[in-house]
Amino acid sequence: MATAFHEFGDRRAAGRALAQALTAYADQADVRVLALPRGGVPVAFEVAEALRAPLDVFVVRKLGVPGHEEYAMGAIAQGRVQVLDDEVVNRLAISGAAIDRVVQAERAELERRELRYRKGRPSLDVSGCRVLLIDDGLATGSTMRAAVRALRLLGPASVVVCSPVASVQAAAQLRHEADEVVCLGTPTHFHAVGAWYVDFSQTTDEEVMELLAWPDRPA
Template sequence: MDIVFADRAEAGAMLAERLAHLRDPVVLALPRGGVAVAVPVARRLGAVLDVLVTRKIGYPPSPELGVGAIAEGGEPVFDHQLLRRLGLTAESVADVVADERRELARRVETYRQGRPLPALAGREVVVVDDGLATGGTARAALRAVRAADPARVILAVPVGSRATVEALREEADEMVVLATPEDFRAVGQWYERFDQLSDADVLGLLAEA
């Protein structure tokens, strides 16, 4: 089914209904856009909401092209097939990884201000983003969460590429995706309003939750 959401809040409210069977989960949002989706999810479930910060590892000549990603508490997760195609190795992008680790640490401090992540061991954990394109940051996030020994990991997104959704199924115990359009090109095309969020926006949403 193809859906165009008015905005992230509407998408989150619709996603929350599909997650209403969960009892006492921890909801982790991938900043920045995932936070706006996760707020109505956490509110509907009466759940703890926090962020799990991720960063894309970009191809040096064209940083928008992701060759991997890293999540707080986890190790870099690379697309090794793409690295080989570009004639790169994990070692050859070590400087990019170091830069992204620094930015990741800055965002963790900005968003969490010294608080640790909620305890995840033995809990159901819902990882929320606003959509799945290549899935690199979601994969890194899921692996970082898995390393914390949760009872179950659920990946919940309003919309995603069909190929990416299928590729990520092995990373999560459950996938909740509202729409996987055939002509998926970018996450933003499935939202009427898809504003870029700032750090201040994220902090405001977390305070609201």
């Protein structure tokens, strides 16, 4: 059901608001917070800090339509998971060769980010844990769907998709993928995630690495 909604100041403010909807997960030893970089990291940082839970990244890359890269035709995630939006691919008659070229390029960027963000550190162990999987917004939901499917391969007890804002369609689709979807707003007229933030400036690699190394991060 669509709800009335007002914009957030920035991603950190959105994270603080989201944390208030997740207080049931505070101080729970089996809870892990995973962020979709880059934009999801400032949001997830505030959630992890409020819940006193471990924080890590879960790297996913959108597959943009050739020539219209801002429009998603799918996504890839760590673990060689790939999700395609068949409706978009078929409607635009995108060839398999064209898809392969986009996947190859995005796979290289995914691997670059994994190496840079982790700096040799292992990823959090999520086996048997309740995972809060966080992004700064969900437009088509394709990136998050890839993340959920990849995360399932690591054996979590449950996957909870969390976002400050989402389109009605993305939220509905993700309820079929995740164990739970927590979203503060699902505006009826959803044009872009950035429209629901006063400050939606790009999150940098440096900011991601700084937040992942926060001094009070739980072990």
